[in-house]
Amino acid sequence: MAIENIPEIYITDKNKRPDLFVYDFKMTNDVVKSKVNLGMHMFSFLQVGKKQVHFAGTTVAVNKDQSLLLKKGNWLWTELLETEAKYYCKLFFFSEEKLKEFLEKHTANNHAVSDDIPYFLIRNDSYITSYLNSLSTIRQAPPIFMENLLSVKFEELMLYLLQKYGRNFELYLQSLIVKETAPFKKIIESKIHSNLKLEEIAFLCHMSLSTFKRHFIKEYNVSPGKWFHDKRLQKAKDTLEQGHLKPSDIYLEFGYNNLSNFSIAFKNKFGFSPKETAQ
Structure with a gap:
């Protein structure tokens, strides 16, 4: 883009x-x-x-x-x-x-x-x-x-x-006339539950995607893809445990195109399905 x-x-x-x-x-x-x-x-x-x-x-x-x-x-x-x-x-x-x-x-x-x-x-x-x-x-x-x-x-x-x-x-x-930019980690942690792509988050950090990935690994000791994936699944689990929403209500919010992919990723992460969590 x-x-x-x-x-x-x-x-x-x-x-x-x-x-x-x-x-x-x-x-x-x-x-x-x-x-x-x-x-x-x-x-x-x-x-x-x-x-x-x-x-x-x-x-x-x-x-x-x-x-x-x-x-x-x-x-x-x-x-x-x-x-x-x-x-x-x-x-x-x-x-x-x-x-x-x-x-x-x-x-x-x-x-x-x-x-x-x-x-x-x-x-x-x-x-x-x-x-x-x-x-x-x-x-x-x-x-x-x-x-x-x-x-x-x-x-x-x-x-x-x-x-x-x-x-x-x-x-x-x-x-507006103060020459400051938001700290890198502050930007990252504000985007945990957004649907933004890594390239888009890198742009907001004023970095190329490759520079962003290098900087991310230096800060977090893990790839940005895995880090965001794990954080979003944990938030999804916390949301379902409250008992107010079903997996079909939230999978889009957490960046999944369909319920099946969300369920597979969830079970791989936690060992049980999102449906079981919501019950």
Whole structure:
């Protein structure tokens, strides 16, 4: 699967990346877990459809009632159509320089940071609707005015969200300019019960698959395939022992395409079938 470099693929002038950039993203096909190298922080204002993003340490899913502020980095995106058979998302990218300017102007800038969370969830309201309409309107302005207009609109949006979410939003903004990546083991252990492939987890770790496997064996003294396999089967066993679910309810959740393969792997691991465990 090719890696999409965003926003570079949307910018016409390849010799210059603007500090502020708006792009209307539309599609008519579902896209599941595309690899995205997000080179700028970005507001994602979902208008039609559903979106899920896998980060290094967590996952978030949104619909048209929510928007996301996403931290730059390597992420996996799933974008799904709704009944209208289309997907529409307005994207607003901003540079770290613009963010620093805003923080210096409007906050105490004490450099206290929140936990390293790669997104901030925004509840859409009448202001957001009006704001998006205004973004669409200014795109018709002559290019000579566009840079200044976007600067005004960026500051307006940030001030509104600062007023709406207060200190939590300020701390999140400050965390965006801290050059840290999630520790390797933290990423791995957050993905134990996901259905991500090893290649996809390696991408979230900013590694090739071969580098990822070498690093994994050095940390855990076992191959990643066996480690994830054993951890997921143990979780499946724990789930069945609670007595609320049957094997047929959970095999997909733990990465198996059919119940038979799940049952065989389970019995090979524990010496008894998942059906016996659930009784």
